[in-house]
Amino acid sequence: MEEVKVLGSWPSPYGYRVQWALELKGVEYEYIDEDLFNKSDMLLKYNPVHKKIPVLVRHGKSIAESAVILEYIEETWPQNPLLPKDPYERAMARFWINFVDNKDKAAPIVTFFIGVGEEHKKATEETKELLKILEEQALGEKKYFGGDEIGMVDLAMGWMAYFGVIEEIVDVKILDAESFPRLHAWIQNFRAHPVIKSNLPDHDKLLVSYTQKRQMFLGSTTT
């Protein structure tokens, strides 16, 4: 009997990636939700280097960093593969996961969420450029980033599936069907996938959570 634990923290998309991968492969696991303002001894023990989620624990050994965990899951449970067989296609998948996980590249998205004024305007334009690269070069004509089936890159792009909540909060819409038809279609397909559908954060709860987070950064209170 496999004993797999996943430490995550709702609604982190990095945590969801790991859960989605295990669910897609039909692997049973115990999910433990962490309060990142009050980290458990378990988290500190299993990820002493970064003290972050997600962490996967199996046979008493822990693995941190979602991209590393995804590769481990793929190698340990090869059913319903999340990476293509061809080495070049695999390299492309890893390239895009690396791209979206690059903190410098993703910085505009953060500023889009918590920035104001001129800074926010600039971040909006930069986020659009980022999305354009993803739409045209990463996704292209495919249904999923992984091709006909959901793959590892789709899981890494999962944050986009609930990006709409952020747009609602900052009251700026950029990921619309007219500007990004393929990404928009991808979001619908991804959200509708039977495994993903039952493992998505609730919209209303997200709205509350993200609004709080944003206000924390802005240092303001609701009127």
Add this chain to the structure above:
Amino acid sequence: MADEVKLFGMWASPYSRRVELALKLKGIPYEYIEEDLSNKSSLLLKYNPVHQKIPVLVHNGKPIAESLVILEYIDESWRNNPVLPQDPYDRAMARFWAKFIDEKIQPTARNANLAEGKEREQAVEECYQQLKMLDNELKGKSFFGGDTIGYLDIAALVIAFWPPKENMSTMLELAMKPQKLLLPTKYQDDDLHLPPMFDLPHGIFQT
């Protein structure tokens, strides 16, 4: 049909050296193209439009960018002398620490190099703690990869490229004590008959 392998690199880039080391360890013939980063070639921009950086490996006309992605590709395409371990958990550890080098150690080292005064002291201390953690992974082995150079050893090569500016040397002194870090000495070994590509720019660790 013979394989055509080209590598776009830059002589002083440790990331480009990572790829060269992997190719040499596997005995893969390749054409090396030196890029002038202040005047990037149209080929480079064509092969890496997203980042416009080196290294880029072009295998039979198909480009791959990002040194660690390239290492994985090389390991999967040429199966001799594997650089990644076999066991999934060991592979995860190698990948984890390589990421740690690129996302933590390298940026901290850069900060230590550029900062002054109190900020520099803090960055140096932080870097030392990070190096200690990585060093701990050697645990009495000759290399991270065991008896032979592996993926993480190749990734860690970047540490040998830190410029010996005054402040960096100080940091390395700090890194050497109280217990001498094993890391730096690994790149000096002549017994492994490594190709003479370890012409380290500054010979920091040579005694």
